[in-house]
Amino acid sequence: MTSTVTEPRQRPERNRTVAAFVITILLTSFVAATYGFGFYLFAQIVTDMREDLGFGYTVVGTVTAAGQLGFLAFALLGTWVSTRLGGGTVTIGSAVLCGLCLVLIPMTDSIVLIGVLLTILGGTAASVYVPLVEIVGRVVDYRHRGKVLGLISSGTSYGVFVNSLLVPSFVGSGNWRGLWYCVGLGTLAVTAVAAYAFKRYGLFYSPADNQAEEREDAAPDTTSARAGWRMVLVRWVVIVWIIKFLNGFACMPFQNYLSPYLREGLGFDIHFAAQVWGTIAVIGMGAGFAVGWLSDRIGVRRSMLLCYAMFFTSALLLVLAPVGYVPMVSGVLFALAFYPIYGLVPAYVSKSASGAAATVIFGVTNVTQGLGGIVGNYTAGFLKNVTGDFMWYYAVIAAATVVLGALVLQLPREGSAASFVGRRAPSSVSDKETSHA
Numbered sequence: 001m002t003s004t005v006t007e008p009r010q011r012p013e014r015n016r017t018v019a020a021f022v023i024t025i026l027l028t029s030f031v032a033a034t035y036g037f038g039f040y041l042f043a044q045i046v047t048d049m050r051e052d053l054g055f056g057y058t059v060v061g062t063v064t065a066a067g068q069l070g071f072l073a074f075a076l077l078g079t080w081v082s083t084r085l086g087g088g089t090v091t092i093g094s095a096v097l098c099g100l101c102l103v104l105i106p107m108t109d110s111i112v113l114i115g116v117l118l119t120i121l122g123g124t125a126a127s128v129y130v131p132l133v134e135i136v137g138r139v140v141d142y143r144h145r146g147k148v149l150g151l152i153s154s155g156t157s158y159g160v161f162v163n164s165l166l167v168p169s170f171v172g173s174g175n176w177r178g179l180w181y182c183v184g185l186g187t188l189a190v191t192a193v194a195a196y197a198f199k200r201y202g203l204f205y206s207p208a209d210n211q212a213e214e215r216e217d218a219a220p221d222t223t224s225a226r227a228g229w230r231m232v233l234v235r236w237v238v239i240v241w242i243i244k245f246l247n248g249f250a251c252m253p254f255q256n257y258l259s260p261y262l263r264e265g266l267g268f269d270i271h272f273a274a275q276v277w278g279t280i281a282v283i284g285m286g287a288g289f290a291v292g293w294l295s296d297r298i299g300v301r302r303s304m305l306l307c308y309a310m311f312f313t314s315a316l317l318l319v320l321a322p323v324g325y326v327p328m329v330s331g332v333l334f335a336l337a338f339y340p341i342y343g344l345v346p347a348y349v350s351k352s353a354s355g356a357a358a359t360v361i362f363g364v365t366n367v368t369q370g371l372g373g374i375v376g377n378y379t380a381g382f383l384k385n386v387t388g389d390f391m392w393y394y395a396v397i398a399a400a401t402v403v404l405g406a407l408v409l410q411l412p413r414e415g416s417a418a419s420f421v422g423r424r425a426p427s428s429v430s431d432k433e434t435s436h437a
Contacts, residue, residue, distance in 0.1 A: 019201045020140045024148050026194040027132060028155040030091060033187040034098045034128045036159010036281075038121035039067065041183065043256045044163055044277060047263060047270075048171050055111045061381035063115040064256055065374050067122030068248070072370030074123030078130040079363025087131025087359065088203035094128035095191040102184030106177030126366045133350045133362045135203060143296060146303075146347040150292020153343030157284025157335065159183075164278030168271065236352070236411055237361055243407050244345060244365040248372025250400040251338055253380040253393060254315065258331075261390040266322050276331045283335035291340035292347065300348045304341065304408045311337035312401040318394045351414040 042049070046060055074094075082090045101117045101124070108114060132152060140148045162183070170179040198204055262268045262276060295303035314333035317326050349362045380393040 016139070020144070020148070022197055023135065023139050023201065023203070024151060026190070026197055027091070027135065027152045028158065029190050030095050030128050030194070031152055031155025032157075032159035032162070033095060033102075033183070033190070034121070034125040035156035036161075036163060037102055037183040037187065038098050038118075039125050040156070040160055040255060041163050041179070042067075042118055044160075044167055044259050044274075045171055045176050045179065046260065048174075048176050052176065053109060053111055053114075057381070057384070059111060059115075061377060063111070063118055065377045065381075066115055066119040068252070068370050068373035068377060070119035070121070070123035071126040071373060072367055075126035075130060075363055075366035075370055077123075078127030079360055079367075081127075082131045082134065082359050082363070086204060087134040088198045090131050091128050091135065092191065092195050092198060092204075094124045095187065095194065098124040098128070099184050099187035099191055102180055102187055105184075106180040126370060130363045130366055131359060133346045134359045136346075137350055137358060138203070139201070142351065145350050146296035146300065146344075147289055147292040149347045149350065150288040150290070150295065150340055150343035152288070153292075153341075153346075154284050154286070154288025154339040156342070157281045157288070157339050159281075160277055161281030161285065164274050164281055167277075168274050171270070239407055239410055240345065240348065240361070241365055241368045243404060245368040245372035246400050246404050246407075247341060247345070248369035248374075249376035249379075250315075250372075250397040250404070251311070251341070252369075252373040253376040254334065254397055255338070256377060257380055257384075257390050257393070261318070261394075262327060265390050266327070268327070276328055279328060280331045280335040280338075283332055284339035287336050288339040288343050291336075292343050295344055295347060300344050300351070300414050301408055301411050304344050304348075305405055307337040307341045307344065308401045308405045308408065309337075310334075311341070312398050312405075315394045315398040315401065319391055319398065322391070348411070348414045 042063075050056070050060070078090055078094070098121060101121045105114055105117050132149070136145055136148055136152070166179055166182060170176060170182075259273050259277065262273045263270060291303050291307065294306075310333045314330045314337065317330040317333070322330075345365060346362055349358055349365070379396065380390065383392045383396070384390055
């Protein structure tokens with residue numbers, strides 16, 4: 001009698017755990033593709049593509065900034081579409097578009113067309129990321145969201161690690177085009193598997209179908225898309241948006257210009273640069289999950305402060321002592337900070353808002369991040385042209401991390417009444433938080 005009562009209760013819990021695991025892995029692979037391949041592969045092999053296609057750093061800066069514009073446009077579009085078609089549809093569609101663009105890049109010698117494709121790739125990095133908070137909120141328990149979103153944010157490192165393994169062999173033989181084909185076809189294959197999984201777990205839906213379900217877990221005035229847009233009047237939301245702007249301003253150019261700085265500014269060869277990137281990727285694989293796990297225990301804000309302290313030290317090393325193996329040490333610190341920080345912000349949002357409102361809030365953070373990336377990339381290119389050295393932008397990055405730390409100190413504790421919009425904090429969230437503290 002006991003087994004017949006217990007088994008039906010265990011089975012849904014087991015199924016939910018399996019679904020959470022599978023979806024986490026797939027979302028991580030999407031981030032690996034859209035960021036690791038779509039956003040950073042160009043940065044790793046830009047020197048070789050320049051030599052073959054004959055374009056200068058003015059073009060590089062323009063293309064990189066255009067990628068940020070694509071990120072910005074798709075963040076806005078993805079936020080709007082997600083609240084109407086559902087996050088699952090937007091995520092799968094973005095992954096398909098990413099794979100197609102990766103395959104199309106090596107088919108042309110036109111830097112203009114390549115720039116357009118890279119702009120779209122930058123956009124898919126935003127649109128695949130916008131629905132993550134909503135999807136994770138549906139399939140992952142509150143107490144595990146920090147570690148899960150931390151792991152997903154480390155997806156970039158998995159893509160970069162694959163790049164570091166493939167770049168020396170493909171580029172060493174002068175076949176940079178084959179590299180794009182390889183990662184593009186791989187992305188499309190994983191997306192086909194993900195589409196089946198999303199359908200099986202019911203992640204293709206319209207938000208209207210889940211309105212009642214969302215309101216069971218949160219106050220009605222905190223779940224709707226309209227509530228998300230009203231949050232512009234909430235202090236902590238504005239602070240989060242500013243933090244994401246500065247993340248884009250500092251973090252994205254740091255990685256975009258790291259390889260050119262090492263190879264052309266500091267005189268290191270491609271093998272050392274690949275080793276640095278590979279080390280960053282390997283550490284990043286575990287860093288997001290580890291810091292996310294830590295954030296579930298000590299709080300998201302403290303974890304963010306730890307990341308910005310490491311990021312500050314990493315940038316400072318590239319300014320003061322970029323010799324010998326110091327850039328490798330800088331890369332280690334960068335990896336420990338960079339990948340987790342992109343999981344900590346959505347973790348904070350997912351623990352402070354829910355449903356369509358969370359999608360809107362996080363979608364706008366991606367817009368501000370895109371704006372920051374545009375400003376940062378142009379500033380880095382400007383300083384390079386004026387001073388002849390990338391070093392000065394890394395000094396600017398170090399200063400930006402100090403500001404970021406100060407902003408984090410202004411955030412209320414995630415999940416507290418002060419972090420919710422509306423008449424009251426959702427009691428179910430408060431209960432979950434206290435029960436798993």
